[in-house]
Amino acid sequence: MNEKNKNLMIDIQNVSYEYSSYIDESIQLAVKDLSLQIERGEFFVVLGHNGSGKSTLAKMINGLILPSRGEVLVNGMNTRDEDKIWDIRSTAGMVFQNPDNQIVATIVEEDVAFGPENLGIPPAEIRKRVDDALEVVEMTEYKNHAPHLLSGGQKQRVAIAGILAMEPDCIIFDEPTAMLDPSGRLEVMETIKKLNQEKNKTIILITHYMDEAVEADRVMVLNEGESVMLGTPKDIFRQVDKLKSLGLDVPQVTELVYELNKEGYNIKDDILSVEELVDTL
């Protein structure tokens, strides 16, 4: 790894992913010639509607699938390198959509221990990591509970703790809130922000909730496997017309500003939070 790339967590170079369609066996591209660099400590959000290639991209970063063309480097390690695959997966952990389908054990702390157990870490160290991880996601008091008795948000936090216990530098969240109720979504988003800010983890959040993208460092909009927009949330969300033409919504506040400006008001178009809007008005 050369000096210039020291801060590079994820380096995606001209990546494409092909699959053959179920219907006519024609070759389809889920991801088309995508290049992307994500820096250490960044909070990066990938937006896109269903079928835009978001999940494919996530699975490629974790080495669960390999790109058809191009390279994916995680902390300088190529996902094509079979010897490094376990290092890659413990460097870039992944949290999935359905909390029920990623919890393995019948007791919360046993589940959190699953990752470190697979890595062959000594029991005393596992104990410490499990306790720390549960502390971070604020689930310590549930450590001896059965997972199926927890709420959706709690289950998802247990799943996050399970990844955290592997001590990854980067965590990929593949629509972690899609199956949760509003309060569960809030819990999980708070946890994700905390991981980024306090634990300095690189976060890649894949979502179709625009509101979750507002606090990101950078946002990428995927459409049909291509990166169509990339920039800070302010840059992205001021382009309301473009987002709408891609079939995406904008955050409520942005929507309001957009409608007000259409009616002839003249408000800054990069407002993302309620407080900002209140101040401006």
Place this chain on the structure above:
Amino acid sequence: MLKDITIGQYFPGTSIVHKLDPRVKIIIVALFIASLFFVTNFVPYIFILAFIAGVISIAKLPVKFIIKGLKPLMFIILITFAINLFMTKGEVLVELGPLAITKEGLRQSVFMALRLVFLITGTSLLTLTTSPIALTDGIERLLSPFKRIGLPSHELAMMMTIALRFIPTLLEETDKIMKAQMARGADFESGNILSRAKNLVPLLVPLFINAFRRADELATAMEARCYRGGDGRTRLNELKFVTRDYAVLTGMTLFFAAIVSTRYIW
């Protein structure tokens, strides 16, 4: 309604019975079952009863829990009792038409019924005092010597853990699908056995499809968490024999040896 079903119920506690190494408990239960079949006399039953009562009181298990565990098997116990009562030849005590109760039959039926009751309570003591995870751990470790002859002990234990993990999830899902189908007019409760079985098809199809999808997602999630089989894997709670385990195991082995020996003494 399906949530009431509990399999391998565990009654959490902190007693010495709970804390014993699961391997010791599994071995003791195996010895217990084996020795029960050696008993030919009522006298050793007193000691077995004392053993069961002792474990229950040390583990502070509620007796009604144990009795509840016997209920579903009451039918089998009663049938065994009746067959033994009427089918054993010997000195006739009472005659009821074609059926006769003999003195030997009475003795035999009580004896067999008690054997069944002991078998059930004895084994349920294991599941009541051992968490499913400890149980599968114990089984994995006990079977690990057979790995050399190709027995996939880790894989078996992992399958058991996952099955236990998903029983409540799948029950919940069954409940949900049932209600959804009932809301659209499905009938699961009337008709004869054949039509009832037919009515289960719209329940089973989505349940199976969902189970396969879950399995697929779980496998991906496990891979993402670096699961690669049992080799090189460590455990959060490693099983370790302590003095207590050796002492209990030795004591219990002697106890059951004594029970077995009664067959040859009397």
